[in-house]
Amino acid sequence: MSSKYESGGVRRVIRWVLAGPVAAIIAVIVLMGMPLYIPAGRGGVDNLVIPLLLLPIIWALLFFHAVLDSNLARVALIGVLVAGVNLTLLAARFWG
Amino acid sequence: MFNLGQAKTKILVAVHGWSGVVLGFLLYAVVLTGTIAVFAHEIGHWSIGRGEAPSIYQHPIDDHVRTAINSVEPRFRHDVSIFSSPRGNLAVWAHTHAKRPSGQLADIGALLELDPRSGREIARREGWSNEVFRETATALERFLVDVHVRLHMPNPWGLLLTGVLGLAMMAAAVSGLLMHPNLIKDSFTLRRHKKTLVAARDEHAVAGTWGLPFAFLLALTGAFFSFALSFGLPIVSLVAFGGDQAKLRDTLVGARPAVDERSAEVANLDAMIRDAQTRVGGSVNRVSITHYGRKNGQVTIALDPAPGELEPSRLVYEAPDGAFVMRKTRIGTEPSLGSTLFSIIGPLHFGNFGGVISKLVWGALGFASCFMIATGMSLWLRRRAGDERWRIFACVNATVIFGLPIALAASAYGFLLSYPAESAATATPLAFLAGAMLVISFATYASQRSGGQALDAHLMWGLGLTLIGLPIARIASGGIFWPEAFAAGAHETIVIDFALLLGGAFCIRLARRWGVSTLSDTEPAATSGKSQMDPAE
Numbered sequence: 001m002s003s004k005y006e007s008g009g010v011r012r013v014i015r016w017v018l019a020g021p022v023a024a025i026i027a028v029i030v031l032m033g034m035p036l037y038i039p040a041g042r043g044g045v046d047n048l049v050i051p052l053l054l055l056p057i058i059w060a061l062l063f064f065h066a067v068l069d070s071n072l073a074r075v076a077l078i079g080v081l082v083a084g085v086n087l088t089l090l091a092a093r094f095w096g
Numbered sequence: 097m098f099n100l101g102q103a104k105t106k107i108l109v110a111v112h113g114w115s116g117v118v119l120g121f122l123l124y125a126v127v128l129t130g131t132i133a134v135f136a137h138e139i140g141h142w143s144i145g146r147g148e149a150p151s152i153y154q155h156p157i158d159d160h161v162r163t164a165i166n167s168v169e170p171r172f173r174h175d176v177s178i179f180s181s182p183r184g185n186l187a188v189w190a191h192t193h194a195k196r197p198s199g200q201l202a203d204i205g206a207l208l209e210l211d212p213r214s215g216r217e218i219a220r221r222e223g224w225s226n227e228v229f230r231e232t233a234t235a236l237e238r239f240l241v242d243v244h245v246r247l248h249m250p251n252p253w254g255l256l257l258t259g260v261l262g263l264a265m266m267a268a269a270v271s272g273l274l275m276h277p278n279l280i281k282d283s284f285t286l287r288r289h290k291k292t293l294v295a296a297r298d299e300h301a302v303a304g305t306w307g308l309p310f311a312f313l314l315a316l317t318g319a320f321f322s323f324a325l326s327f328g329l330p331i332v333s334l335v336a337f338g339g340d341q342a343k344l345r346d347t348l349v350g351a352r353p354a355v356d357e358r359s360a361e362v363a364n365l366d367a368m369i370r371d372a373q374t375r376v377g378g379s380v381n382r383v384s385i386t387h388y389g390r391k392n393g394q395v396t397i398a399l400d401p402a403p404g405e406l407e408p409s410r411l412v413y414e415a416p417d418g419a420f421v422m423r424k425t426r427i428g429t430e431p432s433l434g435s436t437l438f439s440i441i442g443p444l445h446f447g448n449f450g451g452v453i454s455k456l457v458w459g460a461l462g463f464a465s466c467f468m469i470a471t472g473m474s475l476w477l478r479r480r481a482g483d484e485r486w487r488i489f490a491c492v493n494a495t496v497i498f499g500l501p502i503a504l505a506a507s508a509y510g511f512l513l514s515y516p517a518e519s520a521a522t523a524t525p526l527a528f529l530a531g532a533m534l535v536i537s538f539a540t541y542a543s544q545r546s547g548g549q550a551l552d553a554h555l556m557w558g559l560g561l562t563l564i565g566l567p568i569a570r571i572a573s574g575g576i577f578w579p580e581a582f583a584a585g586a587h588e589t590i591v592i593d594f595a596l597l598l599g600g601a602f603c604i605r606l607a608r609r610w611g612v613s614t615l616s617d618t619e620p621a622a623t624s625g626k627s628q629m630d631p632a633e
Binding site: 032044046048049051059060064 | 100103104107108111262263266267270271274315316319320323324328329331332333335336338347348425427428429430431432433434435437438441
């Protein structure tokens, strides 16, 4: 019973870390990456305004996914993938 | 509406409840001040006893502006801004850019206030822009907006905090939506005749459900402003332009006109203003002249949204001959999805897209949101009424929910009693602090003396009296009385006075219903309908 409680407690901590600081960090990484793949538009500013408007929505998606998905490994994997893709694009932009 | 299963619903209830409990007080502060800030302009007029002045642009301004500019030092005549002063007069800000002793770039110049009809100079201030624009007449208006935008904290921390609160509001809204399996039915269920906990749950659910789209919209647009201003815009600009400041500037505001320092008189401003109003149909808000008196000078006329439209307009003219150049977007060089979204975010957040009607709707929804937060906290506490650990939190809850409006009203007293002295700019926030300390002291005393019984009713009494006293304080401190206000067209003054009187009377009526017949009653009546410590169902 002790290990089950610790396991449940550990899972809960991991879940709230994923939903809390990790979701926030990934949302900011996505914000940084979006100007690279959202078209600038005729006025040249769509890729500045749209990412800022989408930031709360992206955070909410990441947060609620972390909170509601029973599979923590899947939550972590999706987070790593999303962050990884955006970080790769950023690295190519600045150091490529 | 959504049936996610018991386990997931339990998690959502926890998210909804704890996000409310942990951040609820700050969120309440932002939502309440935001609701009041919808009417900040009208409150500003009320506080100085004036109504919405006729547009300064309905009189010819060209001669007045030229005379004013010719009267300031030549070094200040680089750029000129023309707008309505807080007292409804013609304001002319002739300025240039310079480095402060600290090395920071800022605007410095002369701000003149003129009678819009005669052009007679009423006031003049010279100096750096942050000194010149510390206008005491708008001290109360600016304080209310500042508390809402950044909780009166220094940048960027205040903006970051309000941004986080926007996310919390979104989390509460989404979790509230997802955890109700019968959302449509719940939005029409109000069992007032049932026991207190059920009624409280219904009140919260109804207020929350009907306000859901509004809560989502405000959370999205509010978080946009907070994060964009604090760190978002610099970050996306850095990525998009790789640190190229010139390219960033040219993209956001358009390329600078070619440098041409030859002298050239500015064409007639009144003609350009009339042309702008004909092209677009909205009322003129501001006129800006860059490179005044030079061949490369430009005049930008900013207009409010035309009737039936959301987006404001900016029209650019060549200064030397008054030729129309283009209709400029708020951001960017051409109309696009991004520039349109940027233009409408403000009106959607502030509720000023449809004049008084939209403001009243936004104000009502804002108060409903405050009610939703308050009932949510109340519901949380009622379910833990027997738990001694939450008793202190219950007292804090009452202090914040009822005490914050009292402290905000105190800031108005501070302004009214100090205006028009220069000290009004500092008296306003100090009065807020004094009001807050008074409320906290009373709540501490009451909770120690009687365990917090009837604290909410006593604070409601205090709020009622504070609101009723405001019109009296305004008039007693030299403000205009109603017949004079009506004659001067200061209708907002009368409307706000009556709203305060009615609101105060309503608060007192509620306090009496909660069982405290007079301010000196220490305990609620035994058969009171509402008490902080009702047993949970």
